Amino acid sequence: MKYQSQAVAKPYFIAAIGLFIGQILFGLIMGMQYVAGDFLFPEIPFNVARMVHTNLLIVWLLFGFMGAAYFLVPEESERELHSPLLAKILFWVFLVAGALTVLGYLLVPYARLAELTMNDLLPTMGREFLEQPTITKIGIVIVALGFVYNIGVTILAGRKTVVSLVLLTGLVGLAVLFLFSFYNPVNVVNDKFYWWWVVHLWVEGVWELILASILAFVLIKVTGVDREVIEKWMYVIIAMALISGLIGTGHHYFWIGAPEYWQWWGSIFSALEPIPFFMMTVFAFNMVNRRRREHPNKAAVLWALGTAVMAFLGAGVWGFLHTLAPVNYYTHGSQLTAAHGHMAFYGAYVMIVLTIISYSMPILRGQKAGSPRAQKVEIWSFWLMTLSMVFITLFLTGAGIQQILLQRYTDNPLPFMVVQDKIEMFYWMREGAGVVFLVGLILYVSAFFVKGGEREEITDSSGMASATSS
Amino acid sequence: METVANPPAATGRQDLPGDFAIWIFIFAELLVFGIFFLAYAFARAGNVELFNEYQQYLDRETGAINTLLLITSSFFVVRAVNAIKRNAVASCVRWLGFAVLSGAVFAGLKLTEFAARHADGITLSTNTFYMFYLSLTFFHFMHVLMGMVILTAVAVKAHRGDYSAANHTGVETGASYWHMVDLVWIVLFPLVYVMH
Amino acid sequence: MQGADRKAAFVWLILVLLTLATYAVGRLGYGGVTVVVMLLASISLKGQLIIDYFMGLAQVRSRWKWVVTGWLASVVALIGMAYWISI
Incomplete structure (x- = not known):
């Protein structure tokens, strides 16, 4: 590790893998429900399992992207992360918000969840992949803004490489396009039209x-x-x-x-x-x-x-x-x-x-x-x-x-x-x-x-110097 | 790298002019335009009468003038490349300037053409012919703008003295892109404005 | 003018004449098989002139240059086919 602050990536990666396991378990539950429709009914209905499966996927990938950014940006910019503390705080905010949201999906009926989270003040729920309660969406925006700020300041203050600038563009795009999840017009055609600006322009645009x-x-x-x-x-x-x-x-x-x-x-x-x-x-x-x-x-x-x-x-x-x-x-x-x-x-x-x-x-x-x-x-x-x-x-x-x-x-x-x-x-x-x-x-x-076998320990920084000569 | 200031036709070169990456891009662009042209041609095969009728209403005069402008600006770009191969930096910058200017006139005329169609209330949804006409010409229009940006950047760099007879890959890179924009229009104009 | 410039000017002149011919065909409203074939031939000629002398691919030995010529040939051929089936 060339920079101490790269270490903040670690909890992000661990959380990502943990949520990944959850995603796969719910995938298996749903796969079972395809052939035995009442499997685990009424505890986990199909629509809830599906929502958890897809939402966990998005959340753990976001954890992964953030971890990746925290790891590679200091190395590319050749300086420590602007604020490791902010990164740690945002990690817990995101993890707790994500966990509460999934628990909400599992423990209360979706309509009740909408009531509890006061969806009627700014209705954004009820759309595929964007099922999150409005307060969760606001939380995602806050986390994304803090994250982009932290990464952006680090990149702009340090060495600018194509890798880090492309990453920054992608992350800013990710945050900006998510704002369309707050736009929920009554007209279903308009609704779907802009819904894709989040869903498609994420996975076939900025995520690329x-x-x-x-x-x-x-x-x-x-x-x-x-x-x-x-x-x-x-x-x-x-x-x-x-x-x-x-x-x-x-x-x-x-x-x-x-x-x-x-x-x-x-x-x-x-x-x-x-x-x-x-x-x-x-x-x-x-x-x-x-x-x-x-x-x-x-x-x-x-x-x-x-x-x-x-x-x-x-x-x-x-x-x-x-x-x-x-x-x-x-x-x-x-x-x-x-x-x-x-x-x-x-x-x-x-x-x-x-x-x-x-x-x-x-x-x-x-x-x-x-x-x-x-x-x-x-x-x-x-x-x-x-x-x-x-x-x-x-x-x-x-x-x-x-x-x-x-x-x-x-x-x-x-x-x-x-x-x-x-x-x-x-x-x-x-x-x-x-x-x-x-x-x-x-x-x-x-x-x-897994233990055992000989490891290649990093003893000094010169060992890494060759790995980063370019 | 070329070393001949005045290359006779017999001398050749191994690689494509300019940076290879721009050629990957050019190939991809040609593919898009190619698919678009064929979509036009085969969509027309299913609606011959509609296409023939509405083709008449297009502004062939502007189209022809625009063709001449693009051909001429492409010629200017050739002159710019030849100039930098002779180390004539000022001349290279001047020819690039003329090329960008021709491109700007093209873009201006295109805008008046779009404005006239717009005033007639024609949109992408009017009919399939107009959908293709507007899509193709607008997509090409965006490429003209892109090409102008590239040529301007090359001209600025040339003016700063970044290019010479020994090092002019950048000029050739921009030139290759601009010729592609020209080449595509050479197919587009007869296909959409004339052929029936 | 240098030799290379003169050659480019000559190519430019041919391109201008062919463009004016294309415009005249459109202006007179001609159509039909013969005209389509002539226009396609004119596109091929103009396109190949641009490829060979403006892009300068005539002097290039790399096989990549055939991608551009191949593109022009296939686009013209397939447009011709689309017009043929619509007769």
């Missing part, structure tokens, strides 16, 4: 900047390739990601009552969205092949390469499958969407957070890399989680295709629940793959506690 900068940071550290080469690629990738991603919002406007031209704009520009992801894959492998040193943290290199590949497959390929308006006419909101959502979130955002955790946690604990045995366990967890996610995606794709053929693309469409019965087999297999995923996650956590 965060992803690109974290990936670039890790690649610079583990390959030793010249910063200039990596920066040039970043510019091109980000320009493509923003152009295709921003106008690509149109692929959500096909059927919500927005003007028809969005079918053209949305189709054409979102068809280009795989390109930056493909470039990211080429870029990552290129950098690793041109590496100028063998970094001892093999697991982190694997996570970085895995991120590039899985983001391309999940976000790029599986997104493209159903992004063209004539195709989406039949596939919209089917299990194909769920397949894409799972692999895209895992490949792009889960994996990048696990990448930075994998790279930085050993350093935060005073080692350059985990012991060989710990890394072996971690690499096993990589393959278990990644392959089971591939299978979850394939099973949901199978379910989606059959659903579309029986329910949509046919002269004699069957009712929704009849079709659900017919694709039950896929849901069982998905649940099985989900269990394997949980095993992978448990292995991932246990890798932090």
